Amino acid sequence: MSSPPPPLGNNGLLKNVHRFVAAVAVPLAAAALAAAARLLPPEAAAAGWLRDARPVHLFLAVFLPAAAATVYLLLRPRAVYLVDYACFRTAPNCRVPFSTFLEHAKQVPALNERSIRFMTKLLERSGLGEETCLPPAHHYIPTYKYCTLDAARGEVDLVVFGALDDLFAKTGVSPSAIDILVVNCSLFCPTPSFVDMIINRYKLRSDVRSVHLAGMGCSAGIVSVGLARSLLQVAPENSHALVVSTETITPNYYVGSERAMLLPNCLFRIGGAAALLSNSPAKARFRLRHVVRTLTGAQDSAYACVFQEEDDMGNVGINLSKDLMTIAGNALKANITAIGPLVLPASEQLMFAAAFIARKVFGGGRFRPYIPDFRTAFEHFCIHAGGRAVIDELQRSLGLSDEQVEASRMALHRFGNTSSSSLWYELAYIEAKGRMRRGDRVWMIGFGSGFKCNSAAWECIQPAANAEGPWATCIHRYPVDIPDVLKH
């Protein structure tokens, strides 16, 4: 189905004017060059060559470089910018303290003493705080009894529409100016789709390019950003793309007692973020530098490490394998290898290459692998708050300081694992703390089922003016000291 030709409007007219001007400028420049040659004193060597050259040579001498420059400029991918973003501000009437969570779990018939003890130990060591939130349907006893489609849509209303209202208010952009809409939500795929819910609610235009990315896991936020970027690069100038990252928890409570599958129940909490991207730098706050996606699904162990399946009793849940950390580490290494050349300064790259060659030539034992110092490439790090172990592992692998992983740890403490939107909560933390400066570079690392490791590199153009956002009411209490074992 071919789309209708884009309206000519101002953009089209201007483009044609530019082309006309360019078409006229080149011959004029050639003529000017020839005229200048006549004026130069005869002794200058260049003057001699110019006088001898035929007009067609002069024309080519100017035209070819100009053409090459133009082609290069046209074929270079357009820059994509982040105008602003907004995260769902969790409401105190969704709060679930530890004791409440465990008391409710005790009322679930499928869970026995052993399962409850396991969940208790897990929660105590998880790095989550006492302010994380669950959707209203999960405040009932038993937790899964009233998780209807209506309740799931209610959660979307609360979380996604809340974030979108915030975003439209912040940016002053009207919903009718949105050209592209990308939503990622893994486990809730209603009909009509998630994007249609947003289109219906905000009355978006009939020609909006909308996509819902389902099932892509916790790293899907960066996948959405990458897709929006690709669409913006071929869209007309001044286009806006709305990227919504969320995970709807209501329909996904695991009702069984298999321990590896109880983890998501304990760690996942509600959250969502909406980001407005554009291909014009007007009013933009960040510039998107790189998006690097690494998929390791070709290996069986990586493919199966986060696996949705039925347990022995037929209850559907997500099974997390024991070697999750190892697989995450490998995926991270692959991603680093891909993004390193794009972001690291030449010095680091040379050292990495030298160490790599040395290991190959002299054998792996004598030389330890060189871990490039990514602090030379980035000022801020947003690591997916998948769980305490993930953040610990990444801090170790990348050699990061406590302050650099602080955003991830605090986001995990305050909001829990909010899946794909956790990166945006972490960015909001850094900005709310006033640590973002113009020119600072941010690295967002997402992990998710597949097993995927995706990275996005941003550069700050304009830091946030104030601490408004999900951290507004609590940033003064952070950072907190997160104990190894939480007492409750």
Next chain:
Amino acid sequence: MVYEQGEEVLPGAVHGHRLSTVVPSSVTGEVDYPLSDADLAFKLHYLRGVYYYPPGDVTRGITTKVIKDPMFPWLDDYFPVAGRVRRDAADVAAGEGGHPPRPYIKCNDCGVRIVEAKCDRDMAEWLRDEAPGRLSQLCYDKVLGPELFFSPLLYVQITNFKCGGLALGFSWAHLIGDVASAATCFNKWAQILSGKKPEPTVLTPENMPGHSPAGATAPRSVKQVGPIEDHWIVPAGRDMACYSFHVTEPTLKKLQQQAAVATGTFELVAALMWQTVAKIRGGVETVTVVKNDAAARSGRALANEMKVGYVEASGSSPAKADVAELAALLAKGVVDETAAVAAFPGDVLVYGGAHLTLVDMEQVDVYGLEIKGQRPVHVEYGMDGVGEEGAVLVQPDADGRGRTVTAVLPRDEIGSLRAALQDA
């Protein structure tokens, strides 16, 4: 899909119960709320209070969300109510005495239980019926235990009647506060709902476990039971029920005229009940009296500060005595045992334990629970965990001129009571 599977609904019964939890809106932190001796004396009793709101535009707008939302900030002020009972592992005296360690409240924000239910009858019809036991249908009748550490201290039941009327049923563990504390607590919630800023809640100074010397035997007002482990209810040998009825203004005037001197309304109504029960049962020479003295309260938001005492009918049997005589006795002849009851180390039943218990709720502002300006049309407070001797709660009525009386008696005595009241 959600069905109400397998639930056989008796016509007119309250059904469709949905349980959820409401927690304080901010983190309380690691706070322990100590229980005083007076608190622990009442641990086997549970207040059941129902507030009825008539159908209308205001009531129609009162959805579950409207009721729940103000509870989050309300519980910030009343965070002990959202806690759970724990036992003090460091209680050395307990280990030596062989009884379980001293309980206290761990303020872990676990929350208050909310129950949503429906009734297919009209509220006016329900009230007219004056059925005994209707209180237990509108208040979730759970107690502390058998899982003591996971038992909520407060249940709030929201019952929607077919006509659009609304009943709010509060199930309150007496150990956290007496009826005056409970009523004030609920009123504060209503103030938050209406957008008013309630007075600050005073929870300090902390309850101090008392160290006054304890007597070897229980005071006369109460009955020793137990020892109680983790299920804080004494199963009464007989099935108890709450029966609420109205004492009209003309009746009160008549009683007043019969009295030689000016007597308080509580004394008159309580004396009437004393006499009636004595006629039904025979005996009842002594009664326990629990009074609320507003002037003597410390101002703490959660406290058990009712005065407990007993009265002995001298000489003639109460069944034959004059109401005025009994009323005079209740006014002047009460032997106060409040301190002794609190100091007694064993487990006791205060209400209905040793004797019929007469409870004075005159100064409790139950009709102050206005939801969006809508006053309740009727409020009744009963009790669970009452001993076989029974209890009578004398409380204000809707216009303040009559009285509402709730009698908590063995079910087989209720019929006789109704009959006796018809005659009176």
